[in-house]
Amino acid sequence: MKDEELSGLLREAAEAHRPDRARMLARIERGMASGRPAPRSVRPPRAVRPWLRVAGATAAVCGVLAAGAFSVTWAGDDDRAHGGQVASAPSPAASTPAVRGGLRPEDGPLWTGGVVDPHSNAYWAQSNVTLRTTEPLSALTVELRVARTGGVNSTGSWRSLPERDFTVSVNESGGYLVYRWTLRAGRTVPAGTHTFAGQYNHAEGDRDATGDYVTAHAVRASGGKASVGDHFGRSR
Template structure:
């Protein structure tokens, strides 16, 4: 038999009015579900909205007991329905400045070590020396003599008192002007058994040093005026002494040379030998 709509609604109302739900069982069931949802709600709080709180649950229970089947449907929907998740907020974009590949990097100027030019060394200016240059021992041989120049005169001789095994060659110098520099060298050619016995000089008022130099082919006797002294006008002698074997010695290879500078800076040079007639 098919009921009309009016009869169906009346039957439903009567059935709902006659329904007596188990109050205690319903409360236990609702409380258990609420406790379960509370624990799960804490875990989903970051991504979901808040669920219906306990007050809503109690309200639903009241509706159930007061409104029958309609209240049961409302309660089921209120328990399982989640609030819509809030729209995610987009994090602000962070723009990182990247240097343009075409932009030249900033160049920090560097200080380049520049080598300093080496200091220019200037040779110290020396006061012109008044010392005469050393005479050459090759001058004075036969055919190559100059015994006089300007105020300076010279002569060479062998000491007549020379013994059988010793002798002396003497150079006599005369000057008519002051000599600021002076040097004379007596060159005694080396002969068999020749030995030096030193040199002597006669230069009153002037300091003159004597040096003897042994060479392979001769013995040189050098007499040098001190740079602080002056050889005044006068006559001076310089003697080279030597020894040799018995029987005499030939002085044909001996020579002398003198170089001087006057107070007026005139250069003088005389040279000769020891032959009696030169």
């Protein structure tokens, strides 16, 4: 066969060939279903990058929402109604204004301190109360008072001591959001360092927490009473 005839036959065969598009798509789909990468990228890199940026932003937003949901769920454990009698402790109502007039952070075996959690932000905050006792307590009432500045409303509370040992309430009184933890009758607070925390939303921006304070009133298992209090500082 002459070269001219061979070239003509090859050209005719090339022109007559048509790719089987359906078969190619089927192969790609089978590869994707089995977890194998497709034979080649179907999008150029420039088209993929904006999609990745959108996906990253969406993931960040979901993370914030999840953190918020966790905070509210955790708080809900303490906000349920609790029944039963409670131990008789010194009346917190009588000492509410006294913290301004001289309740000290330390009284006998009892010490307390208040600080706004460093993870608080421009819209939400957590006030941490540390209570330290060098001997067991047979009665205890802890009150955290958060001044009702712009937008302040409760999102929950928690404590490091067992939930079943305390009754918990949150209410508004005298311009404050009041978190109260009261030890149940027959229960004991062991010697050590314990944490109580109140969580709340507030208006956007820095919040002045200098009007917030905590009081704690206790009866020592060995006998005798102790009362302490502390102010909070400025925070976000």
